[in-house]
Amino acid sequence: MSDDLLTVATIVAMAAATYLTRIGGLYLMRGVSVKGRLKAALDALPPAVLMAVIAPTVLATGPAETIAALITVGAAFLRLPMIAVVAIGVAAVVALRALF
């Protein structure tokens, strides 16, 4: 079925794009001195992208999600293991959804 073909094609293309990012670093930055403003920008890229991914869920879904996110931030800064942070966040959102 063409449906399945499109699915597999998308998966393969995702894999190729991802591998490109993984091996790209071997060649891209070779000989380039990354410092100053460029380094500050590159250092900020991962957190900026991760934040952008979750922003709509956290800010624009509802009070349950926003408050649960704040509780999760608290758990994260307590340096709990990642799985505990996730469990606290999930438990919080379930409880808060029942409230709101």
Add this chain to the structure above:
Amino acid sequence: MSSPSRSADFRRGVFDILPVLAAAVPIGLLWGTLAAGKGFTPFEAWLTSATVFAGAAQFVAVDMWRDPVPLLLIVVTTFIVNVRHLLMGASLQRHLGAFSGPGGLLAMFLMTDESWAFAERKVLAEPLRPAYYFGVALPMWLVWSSASLAGAIAGRSLGDPAVYGFDFAFSAMFIAILAGFWRGPRTGAVLAMSALAAALAKLVIPGAWYIVIGGSAGVLVAALLHGEDDGQDPGEKPAAYADAA
């Protein structure tokens, strides 16, 4: 190098990654469940985890998955979510001296936030040996792909993950990872701008372009703020990265 020391190196790597594996099992199960919910067969779910092997990108992709599949948008978004690999790879390539050519390419295929963090931590003390790196990275691949497969098989009978709050799990996971990047008020400014731009973009622009827009806005703020005091670079690498795992 004798083979006993290679196997000891490998075991040391496996030992280091064990706690991360424990966390990866439920998250991989969850991803498989969500994928099955979007119509992935168990094989397709396994194929994704085995070849893409990037949790954050996979969660975002499954979230965007609809009929017909927006191939280009998903692939571009996958690339953007994974752009951080470029930086991690640029740093890691300085330490791959002991790897053969194909070994280095396989090492990069298996590079995740976690294996990268352990590798970067290792080189603080001693040179990175391939056996140690693969001891960290191979179990991660095996566990992630197997958990995804199991989740996709089980997922068909589990129903809607929102009932259990599982849909919020990946937002919570990213918050946990984000905490490892915290470097003070400047990080706060980057995150605030990124969040604001992304949320606004999401409201007015269809698709997942809000990730690029929010990410770019955050990066721009970092570049602008840097000019105000040049001496203070943030740390060379996010030291708390490993904590995120």
